[in-house]
Amino acid sequence: MAENQGVLVYLEHREGKLLPIALEGLGAGRRLADTLGQRLSCVAIGSNIAQLASQAIAAGADRVYLMDSPELADYQPDIYLALMGQLVAEARPQVIIMGHTDTGREIAPRLAFRFGTVAVTDCVELNIDNTSGRLLATKPVYGGNALAVFSTDTDPQVVTVRTKAMAPAVPNASRQGEVITPAYKVEPSVVRARIVRRVLAESAGVKLEDAAVVVAGGRGIGGAEGFKQLEDLARLLKGAIGASRPPCDSGWISDTAQVGLTGKIIAPELYIAVAISGSSQHMSGCSGARTIVAINKDREANIFRHARFGVVGDWKKVLPAFTAKVKELLAS
Amino acid sequence: MNIIVCVKQVIDPEAPPSSFRIDPATNRAEMRGANPVIDPYGEYAVEAALRLKDAGGAKVTVISLGSNLLREVVKKPLAMGADELILLEDAAYDGGDSYSTALALAAAIKKIGQYDLILCGREASDTNAGQVGAGVAEILSLPCVTLAKRLEAGAGNLVVERVTSAGYDVVEVGLPAVITISNEIGEPRYPTVKGIMAAKKKEPLVWKPTDLGLDASRLGSAGRKVKLLRLYQPVYEGRCEFVEGQTPEEAGANLAIKLREAKVI
Structure with a gap:
């Protein structure tokens, strides 16, 4: 059995643009991949998302997996999870980085369990141990009263990263990378919990996340x-x-x-x-x-x-x- | 409907941060002067179960896992109105991560056998990992919905409102399923005097690893997938500049002046 290799970042996006958390994931991922001397890959799932590839490559990705299909337009956790499972089984990354967001919180733990391990969620710092070459994942525990550093011998090493905790990648349009459309299968039967409606709360004025x-x-x-x-x-x-x-x-x-x-x-x-x-x-x-x-x-x-x-x-x-x-x- | 709720005993997360201390020898934390409590997030899960019980009738079984579980603490869900309490109590369960904990809970749920719904808190207030619910679902091959703020039982299914950063999603899920409950569901009820008296009389079932057919090497710290290398308290500088005034009103005005001088506003 080949050893797992490389870092894989899950890209969150909206209206054809990478979200800040995706750039933060790529920033952290690039740093870890460089330390390991391995490849940085990333994956985007959605519909009409071809334009994300150049953004991700500029932000440091060596390889972009695109799962681009009209039937993937709306986020369904069970489908996205199944696709991530298929990709991870095929690409066998050593490290998987997701955002600690609505999506990452939901998918990362289940993905990790499917590969016989657990994630470290809500990380505020990621490093590679000099001796072991394993990921050192730091996260707040006890409601933020303490910080804990975790490491695992099991691959893939799955983490979610806190928003705004990682330095975002600085895009460089001259960077080169490859775009891969992996084979995947969307099986509607995997959907056992279905999002039937998304309700947006009214918020007058400036958005909390964006406010100065x-x-x-x-x-x-x-x-x-x-x-x-x-x-x-x-x-x-x-x-x-x-x-x-x-x-x-x-x-x-x-x-x-x-x-x-x-x-x-x-x-x-x-x-x-x-x-x-x-x-x-x-x-x-x-x-x-x-x-x-x-x-x-x-x-x-x-x-x-x-x-x-x-x-x-x-x-x-x-x-x-x-x-x-x-x-x-x-x-x- | 048979509902199983997983709840953990934790150090009191509501105790003032100044009472928080880490024992570096054991990598364990404590709240000095505060007794352990039922995890508040788990308490929201108990509340969610009891609301379904109120609405349509249900048997609510609570599972807690650990060692040295204080009866007056872990019996709180019974006092709130839950029907049964099962304790996975043994030194072998101790020091686990989400993996070994979910493994033991899943085995206990299988042993109970009859269940339509499994509820957990969205995360525990000590580990803040938020993975045990997801893990139980994966081990038992059940559907999973996280961060619920409202549950409504339908015919053979459940309609769940899942909290998102922008509002909420309405999710339909078939039963049995695992749902993790978020604090947005609303304040848990207080135990009634009658409930407390009934809880006192009720003896929990205690299941050891052998009762679950699990080898101790897969449980607790021995069964961990993720190792805790270091646990420490971040240091804050505490360099607050207090702005004073003869009256509170004057202090308020002075604060505005100070912020202007510091070019903060």
Whole structure:
């Protein structure tokens, strides 16, 4: 039995373009492949996606597998998983990188089990061990209270990477690579859980993932009414609104506003945390922000360990004055 | 409907981060001064099962795996309204990864025999891996839907709303199936006094590796596929500059001035 070789990156894409997580996967994959002295391959599944090949090659791929067919237009996890299984059985990569996204979270663990192993999910750092040549995968555990480094002797070594944790590939249009259309079989019978409808949550204004400024509220906000005040500030700063888990669980704000380990992982320029204690699980979602500003009544709150600027006080008194002053300063 | 819920005993994830400590000798973590709890994500799975029970009747069996399982902790799902508790309790189950844990749970589920639905939390709050549900599904060749926020039983199938970053997907799945439950499903119920009394009287079944027909070499730390090389706490600088004022309002205004000076806004 031939040994597994090379690194394979799963490419996420939308409207003919690679998504940032795909470029981050390729960036990490290129680095690992260079260290191993092996090939970097990638795979895209979808319909009408031929134009992705040149983007992936420019971003470092030596080989692009395209599974391009009208019947693959809509994401069905069971089909995509089966296709990944077929490709991995054929290409036998040593390392498989997916994003820790809706897709990667769902597919990577099942793919790993199909090859008799487990994935390491939500990695924030990937390296190759100098001696063993095996992958060292670092991921947050205990809700972000700790980091763990994992390694396995079993191939393929499957990982999902956290959004914005890996340096993205810098495209270079002069790079060369090959495009392969692998043989594959779409068997409708593999679909046992079928997505019948995709529902998009309405979000007014700037998207949380893309916002340069995020104003977020925590349990201490106390209700939906309080989030209205945060929205005023967000609007003023052309930012988006976010929240820790308790306000989402309590229905004060949409679930899609949740920032944290089990919500969105964001990296805005400015993150204003209001009445958020800063649990590790929440900080996992926002610690990539350039500047964190915190307003909290408890000086010992964990959020102040991460914040660059802070005010200790009741947000109900601090925030309106802060917002008013911001308005005044922006106008001048 | 027969529902099986897999729930784990963990160190309390809601304890303040300052009480978190790692014992470097054993690579194990603890929350100083806080008792272990039922994993909150697993608790959402128990809640999901109980809602189906409320809606159409169901027998809810809970499985917990580990060693030194505190009865008052692992019995919480019974107090919430679950019907049976099975403990896979033995030193051999200890220190596993998602692989060896899923293997043992799948064997226990097979032994139970009658099941329409298997529910797990979306991930455990200690390992944050999110793989055991998927693994159980693969081992038992069952369909799998992850990150559910709503379940509705149909005729021989289940309609699941799966949380996505943009909203949610509506997924139809035939039974039996494995579903992992996300916190968006809503707050788990509190145990009632009656439930607590009933749980006290109920003795869990305890299944050893031999009961599952599994060799100890495939379980726990011996059966791991992924090795933990290092566990450590990241260090934060804690360089927060506190902005003061005579009143909270003044502090708020001063904060705006400070951010302007620092060119943050």
